[in-house]
Amino acid sequence: MAKNNIPDAPSINLLGAGTTIKGDIKSNGDIRIDGSLVGSIHSKGKIIIGETGRVEGEIICKNAEISGEAKAQITISELLTLKASAKIHGDITTNKLAIEPGAKFTGTCNMDNAGYRTEKIQTEYEGPKLKEKIA
DSSP states (O other): OOBTTBOSSOOEEEEOTTOEEESOEEESSEEEESSEEEEEEEESSEEEEOTTOEEEEEEEESEEEESSEEEEEEEEEEEEEEOTTOEEESOEEEEEEEEOTTOEEEEEEEEESTTSOEEEEEEEEETTHHHHHHO
């Protein structure tokens, strides 16, 4: 039951294809973006950027899955997943990173696992070439 008009469960939000928003979004729930956002997006939940989705600005959340394009500074507290169709231009800070072959990533990646060793990887990522550049 909701108290003080605050829902018990976090909401799920959608920015549909063909829609463009200029400004900042803050949410306690999950967000899916299939349109365009120019600005920052902050969520306590998961952010999903679909294949037609585009974000230009800043992304801060707990978990994220990107299939579209992001020209952004990305800060994820748990897991960032880059799908094969993802195109990322910007810096990433995350605890865990999963990259499918075919994803493109240009920028820096800073991974910090609960205060342990911090790694910086500066590369252009295009599929399996990442292993060659790290080795």
